[in-house]
Amino acid sequence: MALLEIENLSVNYGAIQAVRNLSLTVEEGEVVTLIGANGAGKTTTLRAVSRLMKPLSGSIRFGGRDITRLPADEAVKLGIAQSPEGRQVLARQSIQDNLELGAYTRSGPSVKADLSEMYERFPRLGERRDQMAGTLSGGEQQMLAIARALMSRPKLLLLDEPSLGLAPIIVREIFGIIRDLNARGTTILLVEQNAKLAMNASHRTYVLEAGQMTFTGDSAQLVNDERVLHAYLGG
Amino acid sequence: MELSQFIQNLMNGLAIGSVYAIFALGYTLVFSILGIINFAHGAVFTLGAYFTYTLVVGQFENNGLLKGVNLFPDGSPFSGQPLTFALATLLGATLAGLVAVLIERLAFRPMRSRGADPLLALVSSLGVALVIVNLIQLLVGAEIYNFPSNAYGDTPPALSFTLGGKIVIIRTVQVIIFAVSLVMLAVLGYVIGRTKIGKALRAVAESPTTASLLGISVDRFILITFFLSGFLGGLAGTLVGTAFGVAGPYFGVVYGLKGLAVIVLGGLGSIPGAVLGGLVIGLAEAFVPSQYSAYKDAVAFALLFVILLVRPQGLLGRSAIQKV
Amino acid sequence: MPYPAQRRFQSPSFALPALSATLALSLSLGAQAQKVETISIGVAVAQTSNTALLGQEQVIGAKFAEKFLNGRGGINGTPFKLVFQDTGGDEAGAINAFQNLITKDRVLGIVGPTLSQQAFASDPIAERAKVPVMGPSNTAKGIPQIGNFIARVSAPVAVVAPNAVRQALKLDPKIKEVAVLYAQNDAFSTSETGTFQQTAKDQGLTVATVQKFQTTDTDFTTQVTAVLNAKVDLVIISGLAADGGNLVKQLRQLGYKGLIIGGNGLNTSNMFPVCQKLCDGVIIAQAYSPAQGSAANQVFVKEYTAQYKKAPPQFAAQAYAGVQVMVEALKVIDRKKKLNTWELDDLRVELNKQILLGKYSTPLGPIAFDKEGEVIQKEFFVAQIKMKDAKTGSFVYLK
Amino acid sequence: MSAVTSPGSVVLEARNMTRRFGGLIAVNDVSFDVREGEIFGLIGPNGAGKTTLFNLMTGLTPPSSGTLTYRGTTVTGLQPNRVAALGLSRTFQNIRLFKGLNALENVKIAQHVRTEAGLWRGVFGAAKAEEARVEARAWELLDLVGMADRAGELAANFSYGDQRKLEIARALATEPRVLLLDEPAAGMNTSEKGQLTGFIRQVRDQFNLTVLVIEHHVPLVMNLCDRVAVLNFGQLIAMGNPAEVQRDPKVIEAYLGGE
């Protein structure tokens, strides 16, 4: 049984159909990438999974359970965490507060342990733990967003454009973290415009266009596929 | 200005300003989360004072449907003065908080779930205020009620001390109000700044979407916010009531209006802003020279108007950056 | 003073009046002269809004009059009925209440409204419809001059206030310096303070400071500090119960030791819960005193106290007097020609005429009216507040 | 407006345009020329500063330094409505139609700078001829984008692709000389994208325009544009004809990410 199963999902954004009849699955332990141009419906798909948007039709199953109508905060309790587009760190709270809020659904001493683990993994966050999150650089904010999502100990991590607007060195660093997280067993659904990096870091890839899936396959094969290059740079 | 008078004005401004601050905090909390101004907040303030009065005294005058009712009749286990003033104040504020929760459920939530124009919340809350104020009058009449003079125990009515050869006299009740307000602000500051609930509350205020992605139930926190708002409003009502009497069902209206000036001055939605705004307006009013006291009511609003033009986000507010 | 101008404007020079007159005429063709069916008197006072504090006392006074006077035979054996219409606190509300009473409820006369500002708006309506109005608490200058049908039982402030100053001087002849404070958003208080200041000067006193406040104010430290700095021996306050009471309280708490005179707005036991024990000793200018010795008043006070457990306040007494005046005038008319044989319009005119002719023995003492409708009240009172405990006290009649 | 310019002469000159937001330099010392009648592409990854550059060019954001001149007139420093009056008109990345108004109204409004009836003439119905002109032109423009049959529908109810087209029609209603399109293909499906190239060319020819296009979808840019400029981290990293740019290693790295 797949961890996440999306069937015939359609989502409207106002009067606009942002996602049409999309079906995809994510198996436990996988990294799956959604790529496609702006407005292709990638972010909408993630927001539907994390329950921020109401689907028009279709179903979303998580761990066998139908979550199509679940409120967003309940989805977190089931084990879905999202690092949203534009990072959305709580700029007016400290880094530590941001991380503690990441563990809002949990309690007990394990939270403290996870916190120090995060500071170990992201030393730059540890150095600045009392700083307001809004004062961090873009890359640091992205790390904070990922770390915050991890604080809920998710079964499925949704990452929306983690490389957006970041310098290449930082992008590389972040993708290192993604590989590392997966190696430790976290299942990841990744939305990314940096196609090459994303495919290198993932097992399978779905290519979206105008709200619909155009093709899919193993990332390792698609990475050299002419069609992807074509989709991005033409020929 | 002589030092003694300066001290007196200062104490005055601080006392009334700290009440403005607690009252305005309730306003601003709701605004920070829902982006609406709850015009019923002044009515909740009034209710708080009446609730406390009811718990302390238990009977009313000759007007209204409740005339002749005695909550604590002689011979019953509650006869005499049943609740200490402090307990009654807390209970009264709690009841006011529950009323605020009720207001959110009945008058705001249905509107939100329909995605209606947030401006309509102004009208809806105005309706709620009208209902509350007139219900109070129906029940207990329009007269002035006052707390027993020993509400704060056997304190002298005024404290006096000499300063540079001049006598400075300060009303005890003002000192108490200031102290209670400070304690309240400290407690609230701790809850909002340090506790998990407070952090979650601020997360909801900053971004409801992000908050829900962290597993925070936004709806529940809206209720908590309304409760806190009502609690603070009700507490402020009781404090003002002890100093000046509960001057009829409309006695919160002035505060409702002043409170608006306070929260905008401090920065809409900003918690420290509400405190600063309250103190600034309280002090500004206290330092209006007596020959211009007729213009005292205009001070808060003139200040507000100017601040809005110079710094629309208020003293401590953040300016929203518009994305193109 | 502005009234002569009114007549000048009535020359019809536009097509509009002609048009409306035609419409009115065509509409009134169907209407017939109406007989008097029930004897009803209208009471239009503020039952809601923040003026209701005053209005609710008037309601009690009027209701008490209805019960009491009907219990004593009503109008020569026929009971009369009071019809209440709420004016709220604003002008439009007063006009609506008046128009409802005049045409829908078809009352013979109206007791109301509560505020002078409202009277300036609503009394012209009654004047136009030729319905007698008895102002129960309108004390501003110019009310009876609104028209022939407008009278009042509430004596203008100019008459009530000076006695208190004279009384204070009697209590303490050494008084030299006075501080005057008044609520500048209250019509009554602003006109009363003028009288107070004039009287003080006439009595050879120096007005050391004049301080303004709002009826909505609760904190008076600024004013009190100014008073204390002026080192006066007398403070004169024109305000209403809540603000006046708070002012007295804060004056005393901050250490003012001298005499305090409260204007007529403070002549209410509503002040007691505010300044509590500190109310003690305040000298009050009264248009009504429960101590007034007439038989009419003593019966009134006895019955009222039995029912409400406290002495009647001035607003209740004045509303009572307003109803009583109308009832007694109706009695006289009824003796000449049975009320139910009158046409409504004629009876209203006759009632107005009779009101102005009569002499009445009311709880306010013996009163009559001059030809403008201004009350001629024989007695005014000065009382000193005596507090029994924190909540209950009384106005002890001086002089 | 009727100034005659020889084909290919420079109409827009951007010189050292820079914009800082706090510590971030969104547009860094960018200079380029745009020639009469050409379709000029502006590409680069997300966050490269393309939209900010458009905002600087149309008066929505004042530059921190640098200038833009249009046929010798300085554009920078003017209010957006003056820029529009000058003949520069744009569409928006996030589509900023007047969503609560119908398609016809959207197009009529944008003729504001080319009409002049004030309050009184409008109220007394003294601007009939002008109104007729506005109305007729609005319908023509709706015809152009194929929406005349949906003129009464609210803009919010159109699909992404149609909203983009309606926004182009609205921009054309200001009678521009230079049209700036911000991601016109975003959200369009394959067949809509296919038609877009032809449509933009047709518009350019029909209205004698110079066109600047920001586009994420690189294949479309390659087909459409005469010249392409590439931005990355606020800086101009390449400029030239599409084929050159496409082969530029810096561009490939900017897009697909280096390893």
Add this chain to the structure above:
Amino acid sequence: MTDFLSTYGFLIVTMLQAGLLGLSLYFPLQAGQLSLASPGFYSLGGYVAAILLTNPAFAGLRDTLGNAMFPLTWLVAAVLAGLLGLLVGVPALRLRGIYLALATIAFVEVLRVISLNLSITGGAIGLFGIPQPFGIVDRWQYVFIFGPLLILTLLFARQMERSRVGRALRAIREDELAADAMGVPPTRYKVLAFVTGAVLAGIVGAMSAPLLSSWNARQGTFDASIAILAFVLIGGSRHTWGPVVGGALLTAVPEVLRFLADWRLVINGLVLVVASLYLPQGIVGALEKLGRPRPPQRPTPVKPAEVRP
């Protein structure tokens, strides 16, 4: 019928008056500006009329002009309200949404306190004994004054909405920035709409002073600001008829509820709550939904031959 007119005539006039005040707020709202300043200009207009009609300084003018004095008060009120509107509007209109609303409330309050303190405005008592225009004897006859103004205002609003100016205002309401980019200068039109509302409120005030025979500082208050906002929102803020319907109904409700005696204002409050919950588009908005809007008709070219192939 006469009974009806004398009982409810005044109410009907105040219903028209409320509709007009609603419209005065509706004009700036058309440009997306939530201004609650109307009571301030209304109050100013009333004072202008009351002073011109009662102050001895103008006695000579009154004698010379006779009934023409009344239109003069309207004109003076309109001009002064317009000027004050310009003075307040130009700086205030940089604010948006709730901030503008609060700034305008502040303006109303400051104006109220000032009028309470001046001697020319009669202090707390205000001005009274204001003469009646055109030989009016009954209050319902004010229908002939407020009625035409309402009709003219509605016509004005309709014509404006159909004009270039109306389109510019709507564009600013929908998206100020996009409007600016499409060539509509926002500041100019926002000020225009604000001043239009101010002028209207000023005229209504000048007409209302004789209606009430008196005028005082309580005519322009914060309460009135919110009440007028309620007129517009409950009536429907997207349609010219909205403020008129809302103003008329909300003014009538407490009067119609008189039979409820003490409960009437409680019920009045409930009406406001329920209306805002169930009529989010306002009454007119809800009615509009019932009917289908007519699609715009393409003007038929005069000579079909001229159409290009």
